Amino acid sequence: MSACILVTGAQGQVGHALMGQAPEHLQVTGLASTELDIRDPLAVEQCIARLQPRLIINxxxxxxxDKAESDAAQAYAVNAEGVANLARSAARHGAGVLHISTDYVFAGDSPQPYREDAPTAPINVYGASKLAGEQLLRELCPQSLILRTSWVFGSHGNNFVKTMLRLARERDELSVVDDQLGCPTSANSIAAALWSLSASYLAQGSLPWGIYHFSGQPACSWHAFALEIFRQAQACGLLQKAPQVHPIATQQYPTPARRPQCSVLDRNRSQKLLKLDAPNWHIELTNCLKQIQQQTDHGT
Incomplete structure (x- = not known):
């Protein structure tokens, strides 16, 4: 029997992309959060003991x-304690772990792209909870690889691309923040990177464990991202007419959670050691809009 790979959060944005790209020759078990609540240590242990996966992709x-600011207990329960539960059981049963983290572990006050060893200093609860999860995973399961990514978008789930398309149909004018910089990254490209790492692990029995950065390129502002979404959506017929998009400063758009001003990730380490090339998000966006169009055509 081929090696089992367990994908947790299989109905989320990246989880859905992972299951859509799951290699046919592998025995992949995808469990949604309703099927495996990683907050429950007993459920996690029983699941991993039963499946005996060689690799867990969390x-x-x-x-x-924003909700995390008033719901910190739940954010930490999933992003920190839940990760610790997976890490303990993975270590007990000899499974490797691939885990997704975020650019929000950084303060966002550096003009230089963040390297993996840059000091972390999250400025919101979400980022702090994800950082706690990273630390617990590394401490409890040395056979783990953390892939930090940023500004995730896709055809499934809630994200900036889908929000912009919805607002474009409702309004003639929009204001979008222009002084926060980051790297849009498609769920599909993250899934492809994780499957590439899985193949290496299954073939070699190990990986250069640790923390890596993976994101789309080039860096841009939310405003520039929105403009490109509307340009492409109009070109492919998803939008009849693009709204006027006004650039605004962060302080003109207050949110419960503070966002990093500049959270561009340095990807050199993952390119050298993991052979993961940074995808061009313009091309990834084109593919994402095609998928959204297909869903619209099929009424899903």
Missing amino acids: AAAYTAV
């Missing part, structure tokens, strides 16, 4: 950045 996460 795509389960609490990602509601």
Whole structure:
């Protein structure tokens, strides 16, 4: 029997992309958060003892950045304690772990792209909970690889691309923040990177464990991202007409959670050691809009 790979959070944005790309020759078990609640240590232990996976890809996460400010206990329960539960059971049963983290572990006050060893200093609860999860995973399961990514978008789940398309149909004018910089990254490209790492692990029995950065390129502002979304959506017929998009400063758009001003990730280490090339998010966006169009055509 081929090696089992367990994907947690299989109905989330990245989890859905992972299951859509799951290699046919592998025995992949995808469990949604309703099927495996990683907050429950007993459920996690029983699941891993039963499946005996060689590798666990953890795509389960609490990602509601603003809600986390008033719901810190739940954010930590999933992003920290839940990760610790997976890490303990993985170590007990000899499984490797691939885990997704975020650019929000950084303060966002550096003009230089963040390297993996840059000091972390999250400025919101979500980022702090994800950092706690990283630390617990590394401490409890040395056979773990953390892939930090940023500004995730896709055809499934809630994200900036889908929000912009919805607002474009409702309004003629929009204001979008222009002084926060980051790297849009598609769920599909993250899934492809994780499957590439899985193949290496299954072939070699190990990986260069640790923390790595993986994101789309080039860096841009939310405003520039929105403009490109509307340009492409109009070109492919998803939008009849693009709204006027006004650039605004962060302080003109207050949110419960503070966002990093500049959270561009340095990807050199993952390119050298993991052979993961940074995808061009313009191309990834084109593919994402095609998927959204297909869903619209099929009424899903």
